[in-house]
Amino acid sequence: MIKKQIRKNDLNFFQRTYITEIFKGLSLTFRKIFQKKFTRQYPEEKWNPPISFRGRPVLVQEKNGTERCVACMLCARVCPALAIEIQADETFEYSKERYPKKFEINMLRCIFCGFCEEVCPEEAIVMSQEFELVFSSQDEAIFGKDKLLIPKEKLQNRLEFLRQYR
């Protein structure tokens, strides 16, 4: 049954002063003032997300400064938001045959689903703990390799977390 909506015209004079409602509200406020606080003073007070948190996807950078990624484009294929754009190329320098000449994630498209991390055969793309993303233009939101590559050591926790589920 649909509850009948009460309009202002339906209220009597006393109800229209709202005095009882104001006291009801204030009593709740005073009761809560003395209880435990749940809010935090963000951004002065930072929040450290749990390790299962899916922040912005980043690329794992090996010790020699290159990316782990072999430009297989499986992440680009699985990405439901079509956020990832990769151009592969051949390399003769490292033990791998191909590398991403270009690797870009459009952070305006990304929905932080983590599919890219899940599909990657090389553990080369992982979800970081970072969630503070600010851009002032559309172009700025397209992260290239410069912004995406993060040294492996910094991602160790996440990589270990992922191992449990392999």
Next chain:
Amino acid sequence: MNVSITIDGKKIDCDFSKTVIQVAQENGTSIPHFCWHPSLSVSGNCRMCLVDVGMPKRNREGQIEVDANGNPITQFMPKLAIACSTQVADGMVVETKSDKIINAREAVMEFILINHPLDCPICDEAGECKLQDYAYKHSVGESRFEFEKVQKPKRVAIGKNVMLDNERCIMCSRCIRFCDEIVKEPSLVFSERGDNVTLTTFPGTSLDNSYSMNTIDLCPVGALTSKDFRFKARVWDMSFTDSICVGCSRGCNTTVGVRNNEILRLTPRLNENVNSYWMCDDGRLNTFEFVNKNRIKQPMIKRDGKFSECEWDEAISKTISELKRFSPSEILVIGSPFATNEDNFLLKKFAKQVLKTENICFFNHIVEGNKDELLILEDKTPNSFALKEFGFGNGNNFLQMISEKKIRAVYLLEDNIATDETIVNLLSNVDFIVTHSPNLNATTQIASVVFSSSTYAEKNGTLTNFEGRVQRIRPSVATLEHDRALDGFAMSRLDQFGAHNDRWTKGEKRDARSSWKIILNVANGFGAKWKYNTAEDVFKEICLNVKSFENMSYAKISNKGLLLKKMEMYV
């Protein structure tokens, strides 16, 4: 002689010379296979095509035994047989779907995959790989092999255009048989034994025949890859459009692979009447570069010896006012064996009805001696047959008139004729040259007005090959004239779901138009009042006006082509 066999309970009448796999395929039962190929000899080494084969059981008197219900009893062979080399026989019973066969296939797959590297993520074949597909369809999906795989050389350049990854090779020998049987230049061979078998070239040689890249298409896995296409794109990111190779007058049927409005790959498309499964390396590698690069992006007019880009209307009115300065006999109209039937037909109509000139010709592009038994032909243009059919004269007959200054204006369709000094000098006698061209070249340099025209990959139309077969081309690269979505192009996933501000949908779109459309605009500028909305409208008129094109239509040509009337008796 016809025999009757039963495949999976279905009775089929077929010729006795056929093999089980052929008959099955012709009748809609596909039997998985790696080494068998319709155009190559039977090698029977992959064992993927195993089927159960039986014959009616006969008693000592030779009579067929029947069961209680009167049905003949089938006696199956004790072991499974390979369908690719088993010839059919009267009364034969073939099972392709029983549990026994499914188990056998899974076992074969398991063996093949034992030493196959886990390369799919970096392998160009992934997405169009037989082994990958069969691993889903005919395999259990898990490996029981716990030891180290055999390691073999990867990234071996076995030819100018072909790269070999020996670990991925499944030893089907298709590539070897192709070189031996089709090109007839044996160059590949297996060496070593057992799981060390390695594909290699004969000592001191390499895979460098004119058709070497067909081995890449033949290879059921990613062992042979194209050096040109290597790592350029994933196949699932491209769109594919049926087209025709414009490298020579054979007109091999092709598939154009496009990503981000750029052609990345050409592959041959089956047409038994033209090119079978093959195309030559030259055609594959050299006929798409000019679509992607060195393009004229807009019409241009030469002022004081310098070109400046301009609007279409300006270039058209300039052309009209210039052409009006000359009498009809002073104008030479040159068709192009690189342009379509539609372009040339309309050009001729324009010359006759609007310019009223009789000087209509074209230039051949014959490279003498550059031909072979298989596909390559001396005539390096895709459409010279049609120009002869439409009555274009030989260009060389008009050179004399140019040198005598009887010709003062030239209207030229897409053809780079100013390739040598004598012609350049001759053309300097001409006051006004207007040309259609997709690319900057020597001829556009000496022209006064240049119309930016579409390439074969950007327009609808037909080409007529050396034996008079009319074949369709369709646009695969978008220009300002055509929109990928609205004009029904093949669309990749990226084309379908990309927004206008995604970088990968921003591939260059040139302001080029089909030549027939440019001619139409110029003719109507002269007051011709022609009405053609599509290339098909022009083609309909060709069919009404040119005897040998009678009764043709785009629908009838479809993607296999159609022979001209008068040529039918020769083939």
